[in-house]
Amino acid sequence: MGSKYAKRYSEEFKRDAVALVRSSGRTVSEVARELGVSGESLRAWAKQDRIDRGQGASGELTTAEREELRRLRRQNAEQARTIEVLRKAAVFFAQESDR
Known part of the structure; x- marks a missing residue:
């Protein structure tokens, strides 16, 4: 079971992690495991990145x-x-x- 305290990652780390997912052709789970972050966190960062790049659903x-x-x-x-x-x-x- 994980810690009850959420880890904090820098914006640079998040940006680099998302870039790795986008450029590597590997799954979010594979990259997350390699970086030692939760898959759910990396999925959320990737989703927010898509929204920030104008590729999100309407209203996001x-x-x-x-x-x-x-x-x-x-x-x-x-x-x-x-x-x-x-x-x-x-x-x-x-x-x-x-x-």
Whole structure:
């Protein structure tokens, strides 16, 4: 059974692994075994590479689009926290002014 912690690979490593699959004529499983990565990880990297090269299915997000979506979600969460702080401050000051 594998580790409960996911390994992190550099973008360069992923790019090189996908290039090896594309250029070698070997299966994803063979290349994955040779590199010591999971076949599922390498398949996902290869799929994302196809999407990034404009060969994905309609509606699939490129890496740049995924990163932008993550950035917008973080920004939205930060704004929600700011709004909550401001709401609490408004309630506090409204109560103070009633005294």
